[in-house]
Amino acid sequence: MKDHKHDENCHHFLDSLSDYVDGELKAELCQELERHMADCDDCQIVIDTLKKTVSLYKEAAEEPAIPSDVRVRLFRRLKLDDYLGEAQKEVAE
Amino acid sequence: MSNQARIEENFSLEALQNGDPAEFARVVEANSGYVYRLAMKMLQNPQDAEDILQETFIKAYKAFPNFNGRSKISTWLYRIATNEALMFLRKKRPDTISVEVPKEDDGDEIQKPIQIVDWCCLPEAELMSDEAKKYLGESVDQLPENLKMTFILRDIEGLSTRETAEILEISETAVKTRLHRARLQLREILTSYYRERLPETV
The missing domain is CATH 1.20.5 (Single alpha-helices involved in coiled-coils or other helix-helix interfaces)
Incomplete structure (x- = not known):
């Protein structure tokens, strides 16, 4: 039961992850997401690797x-x- | 506000519309670097990129009389270059496109993250090794065309959502959705790559 709720929660934030990475997420949703991440290692990893993905491409672009x-x-x-x-x-x- | 006042870098729109070569040379000088870079990112081939570069400025020269100055010159040139690159890719596609890569991807569904592996801890030397840099360049090619263009313009070229929307002639919302989907797909691609490089004890 707990797992199911957990999944729904993660899914709820999925659309907002890029806005979060770009610092464009509305304050309220941002706090909600950060509270969720404190308890959810999976979402923390997704966010961290998503941020890193964006920054690596930016870094590699300097040609x-x-x-x-x-x-x-x-x-x-x-x-x-x-x-x-x-x-x-x-x-x- | 006059049209001329809205153009950045103080180019004279009037001179450009009259075919003034000195003014056109200034435009070419100021804008050819990123047009070439964009073409390289999109086509991954120096000869093709050079063709796109030349075609972009030939088209621009001919089109200046119709340019109204409402966009920035750079945005307008990006649009010409993007369209040239897209046409080139479409002409080339029948021989080279992989069956696994869809040319367009207009679904709205955001795909859930599949691989949950933290590879951020890898040392910088591993993340940005020569091999990794090459892989980063090639991996963008695995994206469907419309996601690829959006990702290159927004995240690699660093253009704003608004400019990207103007260049691709789509809404800002569509830019945001496509960018998000491109990033999530690339995150999966990079995770597959970097997870192989994690120490086995992790």
């Missing part, structure tokens, strides 16, 4: 800028060679 040869070919294709800057003109030769 180097556009390669200079790609930039030069773009300017050429757009007939903007004159605006490349002298140093860049040789790159994609």
